[in-house]
Amino acid sequence: MNAPVVLEVEAPWLSGLRSPVNRRPLLPYRPGLLTDGDRLWPCLDTIPYLRTGREAVREAAVSALLREDPVTALVALLGDRKDASIPPVRPDAVRAAVVRPGTARRAMELLDYGGMAPYLLHRWSLPTYLSGLALLEAHAPAGARLSEIGCGAGHFLRAWSRERDGDGTTGADLVFSMLWLARQYVCPRARLICFDTEDPFPLAEDSADVVLSHDSFHYFRGKSHVLAQMRRLCAAGTLLVGHAHNADRPNHSPGLPLTAEEYQGLLGPGTCYDDAALTTAALTGLPPRPADREALREADAFAFARGPGTPPSPSARLVLPAPGTPLRANPLLHGAVPRWPNGKFEDEYVQPWPYLRGLRRPEGIGADVAMDSSPRLEALVRERLLLDLPPRWL
Secondary structure (H helix, E strand, O other), X not given: OOOOOOOOOOOHHHHHOEOOOOOOEOEEEEOOEEEOOOOEEEEEOOEEEOOOOOHHHHHHHHHHHHOOOHHHHHHHHHOOOOOOOOOOOOHHHHHHHHHOOOOHHHHHHHOOOOOHHHHHHOHHHOHHHHHHHHHHHHHOOOOOOEXXXXXXXXXXXXXXXXXXXXXXXXXXXXXXXXXXXXXXXXOOOOEEEEOOOOOOOOOOOOOOOEEEEEOOHHHOOOHHHHHXXXXXXXXXXXXXXXXXXEOOOOOOOOOOOEOHHHHHHHHOOOEEEEHHHHHHHHHHOOOOOOOOHHHHHHOOEEEEEEOOOOOOOOXXXXXXXXXXXXXXXXXXXXXXXXXOOOHHHHHHHHOOOXXXXXXXXXXXXXXXXXXXXXXXXXXXXXXXXXXXOOOOOO
């Protein structure tokens, strides 16, 4: 039996979106479809597909929806890749992910995520994830409306939406299947939108209090345009750019990075960090220390915070889950010791960080453990021996 495909197009937040082509409001047309008056846009599982330059994909999904075949429409959108450099995925495998939903791991296999799958599956343990949580804890006020540009499968959205039950938490990404994974497995109630950052953002002005781009900004081609659009979303709020690669340092996935001086010139005055210092803050619970100009030059990656007034006092509201949250042993542990997904994963993440090199199954902890305020349990969570994982993840 086919898994249901949500065709809702009248959710209140959708009414604030505008077409990336003619800038007109997007209005409900029929189940699964929005219109800007000139063309139709698919909206499946309450994820508007607003990419431009992908006419074949958009038209295939629209055609399927017009003949009342939402599964075929969803298969077309899930098969869309970032660009033509990535080989296409088999439609029958994509259909299997839709009609026989299993775990997130199995969905990534069927969607042929390849080397991206270990990064997504184990992102909860990575230093780059911890640095993003620490950046949010240090600079994003509790309860703020958050928009993340380049949100991937929604890891940060899940952590943030706990405070708002998903309301006012928005994620945007270029790849529809990433957002579908977020909807199905990570943060079901977040607002999710698929669009290209090279286009005008479809989101309304002042629709967020905090806008975040983490481990994504160095990939954007038109960085000035992206930054102007991010500022438009939170004109009076806080702008956060985390884990932006340093052009003066080697990186495993370099993208299109800038130097420290170039980032600072683009972003303007604010607080600057060596991204590794934010990871250390998450591991230790100590406030992150901003970096001076000389220290930034030596950093592999940077983080920047731009916003009004004094940042909020750091807290552990994101790194540490709420009391009572079920915890699981890190799935990287096989028996007592870790098994790394591949050599690239080990070189990029494990070798530079002692907490991952020392990952061991905690003694005296059973299969059923819930978060509490004990120092030992807090330390096990900070060092990622115990994790708060979504249901149906592995």
